[in-house]
Amino acid sequence: MMTYYILIGGIALLSWIVSSRLKSKFKHYSKIHLRNGMSGAEIAQKMLDDHGIRDVKVISTPGMLTDHYNPKNKTVNLSEGVYNQRNASAAAVAAHEVGHAVQHAQAYEWLTMRSKLVPVVSVTSGMSTWVVFGGLMLGAAAGVGLGYYIAVAGLIMMGLATVFSFITLPVEYDASNRALAWLKQKNMVSQQEYAGAEDALKWAARTYLVAALGALASLVYWAFQVFGGRD
Numbered sequence: 001m002m003t004y005y006i007l008i009g010g011i012a013l014l015s016w017i018v019s020s021r022l023k024s025k026f027k028h029y030s031k032i033h034l035r036n037g038m039s040g041a042e043i044a045q046k047m048l049d050d051h052g053i054r055d056v057k058v059i060s061t062p063g064m065l066t067d068h069y070n071p072k073n074k075t076v077n078l079s080e081g082v083y084n085q086r087n088a089s090a091a092a093v094a095a096h097e098v099g100h101a102v103q104h105a106q107a108y109e110w111l112t113m114r115s116k117l118v119p120v121v122s123v124t125s126g127m128s129t130w131v132v133f134g135g136l137m138l139g140a141a142a143g144v145g146l147g148y149y150i151a152v153a154g155l156i157m158m159g160l161a162t163v164f165s166f167i168t169l170p171v172e173y174d175a176s177n178r179a180l181a182w183l184k185q186k187n188m189v190s191q192q193e194y195a196g197a198e199d200a201l202k203w204a205a206r207t208y209l210v211a212a213l214g215a216l217a218s219l220v221y222w223a224f225q226v227f228g229g230r231d
């Protein structure tokens with residue numbers, strides 16, 4: 001149990017460090033005002049237009065760092081700050097979210113795979129730890145019987161969530177690459193603004209990396225508890 005607490009504590013600490021770095025990076029780069037004076041919403045709309053995408057809407061959503069692309073109703077949802085502000089952070093986030101819309105329009109395979117897993121993972125990921133734990137309580141350590149099978153079922157659910165968090169990585173990196181390539185190609189930002197956008201997106205990607213590593217660490221730990229306990 002001790003190893004688990006150290007592992008989870010370490011990952012939680014890392015996750016906190018990365019997300020607070022991310023927030024401070026975004027704050028810093030939001031002070032770099034865009035030379036072209038465009039808001040995040042205008043950047044997003046222009047990137048959609050440049051890719052010939054006409055059936056995706058750019059809308060404003062409440063909160064901070066709540067930006068996302070919704071493939072169900074084809075909307076690029078930008079947080080209020082990103083939607084309205086005219087700076088390097090807003091440009092980076094807006095272009096990144098449109099990067100997901102471009103992936104969707106071009107049926108980018110990692111995004112397709114991720115979308116297929118969403119309905120499954122949204123049901124299983126919240127309960128997987130409890131299923132494994134419940135199985136162990138029922139006597140999985142004996143290596144036979146109901147408890148063991150319940151624990152293994154829980155591990156499979158946990159494995160799905162882990163796979164999901166790793167499939168998210170190429171999707172996120174690719175959206176950022178598309179965003180940065182477009183910003184550069186269309187000469188949307190100055191060199192300094194570009195450097196800011198690139199750095200901000202790099203920290204955003206790291207939060208997904210930490211989440212994936214956390215899921216993997218948890219899976220390995222619980223697998224050890226279930227299979228290791230058989231001896």
Ligand SMILES: [Zn+2]
Nearest residue numbers: 096100172175
């Ligand atoms: Zn993204």
